[in-house]
Amino acid sequence: MALLLVGSAKSAWAQEPSPRAPWVVGAYVQGSIIMAHTEAIQHLAVSHPTGFEVNLQRQTTGAAPWHGWYKYPKIGVALTYYDFRNPVLGYAVAASPYINKSFSRGPKHDFSFRLGAGLAYLTNPYNQDTNHKNTIASSSLNATLQLRFEYDYALTPHLGLLAGLGLNHYSNGATTKPNFGVNLPSVVLGLNYHEQRNAPQANSNAPAPADVGQIFYNVSTSLGFKQRTEADRRKYLVNSVTAAVGRRVSRKSNLLAGVEGFYDRSLKATLEDTTRAGLRQPDVKKAGVFVGHELLFGRLAFVSHLGLYVYAPYKSSTAYYERLGLKYHVTDRLFGAVDLKIHRGAADVIEFKVGAKL
Structure with missing residues (x-):
């Protein structure tokens, strides 16, 4: 970093x-x-x-x-x-x-x-x-x-x-x-x-970037791995896809809103262990909407999101989720991120993300 x-x-x-x-x-x-x-x-x-x-x-x-x-x-x-x-x-x-x-x-x-x-x-x-x-x-x-x-x-x-x-x-x-x-x-x-206390400083009046006030779009996908219980030592794959619209509101900040889908395979394993034979299992896939903020440091950003599940037939967690992470723009278009997805203060999964800014 x-x-x-x-x-x-x-x-x-x-x-x-x-x-x-x-x-x-x-x-x-x-x-x-x-x-x-x-x-x-x-x-x-x-x-x-x-x-x-x-x-x-x-x-x-x-x-x-x-x-x-x-x-x-x-x-x-x-x-x-x-x-x-x-x-x-x-x-x-x-x-x-x-x-x-x-x-x-x-x-x-x-x-x-x-x-x-x-x-x-x-x-x-x-x-x-x-x-x-x-x-x-x-x-x-x-x-x-x-x-x-x-x-x-x-x-x-x-x-x-x-x-x-x-x-x-x-x-x-x-x-x-x-x-x-x-x-x-x-x-x-x-x-x-x-080495030098109170070093000289230059460019204190650097102008705001040209993209302040402009709207942009992000698309991304992520993967992560999680363990279900102490007894089950397997690592289950967790995927997500995200589409978001954002606006750079100042030199330091982006605001975003978006939709995303999640597929957590550990939930499927839990259902198979707990559902009685012959009963239909609910869909473990989830969809959510979120709002977020990015605090910008050049190409690096500190990311914070608050989301709400709008499709979650299997009630395995709270109805909302949070996300904290670091995002880095490799180019003006392509970025990578590492995020921690959270349910009411408890870690759910670490997401490794790649995406594009459109």
């Missing part, structure tokens, strides 16, 4: 030469608790995990128009190690690219919000025979999400003291079960080394 953001195509607007983007190197310690967000993990929410993080970030200075629109955020990647202080859970190692958006920046301080997403490796996943108490994660490979407020205070021209409050989340998106995930509210303390 960091490389994609830094490498976003430059606009053809008349621009000032962009100053060199300086580096920032950080090392932090973290102290956490395990949030008991469901009764199924209360027996694990008794330890106080501790972690250590090193990160490398770069201060944007105006090489792309969106740098100025977002008040010159930092783009970075973090490597995090966590000890859950519980032999059932073990340890976690994660790598997460991120963006760090400043709210208030002065000669000696920087107050910002950080959002990152990546991959994590957990050492002690659920095993029915040897580790059945770990209801948090049933696979070693998981997705990770980082949210954090940070305050950096200059001790010297190059050295900053950082304090932060954040949340680390690990989950495999129901690819395997059980998968209640883990949320770690965290206190962060560490040091940043700034």
Whole structure:
């Protein structure tokens, strides 16, 4: 994600030469608790995990128009190690690219919000025979999400003291079960080394893109895999097709509305297990309508959707669904995305999507 953001195509607007983007190197310690967000993990929410993080970030200075629109955020990647202080859970190692958006920046301080997403490796996943108490994660490979407020205070021209409050989340998106995930509210303390604090900035008045106010159309298809129960270890294919109409409403935002269809083969397996012989089974296919928003960072977008099922003969979930994800335009027409589809806060499936903008 960091490389994609830094490498976003430059606009053809008349621009000032962009100053060199300086580096920032950080090392932090973290102290956490395990949030008991469901009764199924209360027996694990008794330890106080501790972690250590090193990160490398770069201060944007105006090489792309969106740098100025977002008040010159930092783009970075973090490597995090966590000890859950519980032999059932073990340890976690994660790598997460991120963006760090400043709210208030002065000669000696920087107050910002950080959002990152990546991959994590957990050492002690659920095993029915040897580790059945770990209801948090049933696979070693998981997705990770980082949210954090940070305050950096200059001790010297190059050295900053950082304090932060954040949340680390690990989950495999129901690819395997059980998968209640883990949320770690965290206190962060560490040091940043700034190659150049308060770097020069250029192109603060970059004009709005030419497509602001224009309507566009998206068509896409996705696939994902999910496990039905702890006892059934098979992975079932989940497909979707989507057609949407959108409008770029500002430099930073697209609004969308659309229709989509879903085919979740795990529902068919559930019906075959539970329906009495001779009875007709309802259709497991579903159709929905949705509205959505895309927060734009050059070719990259953070996607959020809220949908409502309008055709769902088999009532296997809530009548509505949510979707969060990252979308990247490989060209002006073709895009790829990774989305997490959710039912009332519980992960349903991770969707790997390809599509076209018309």
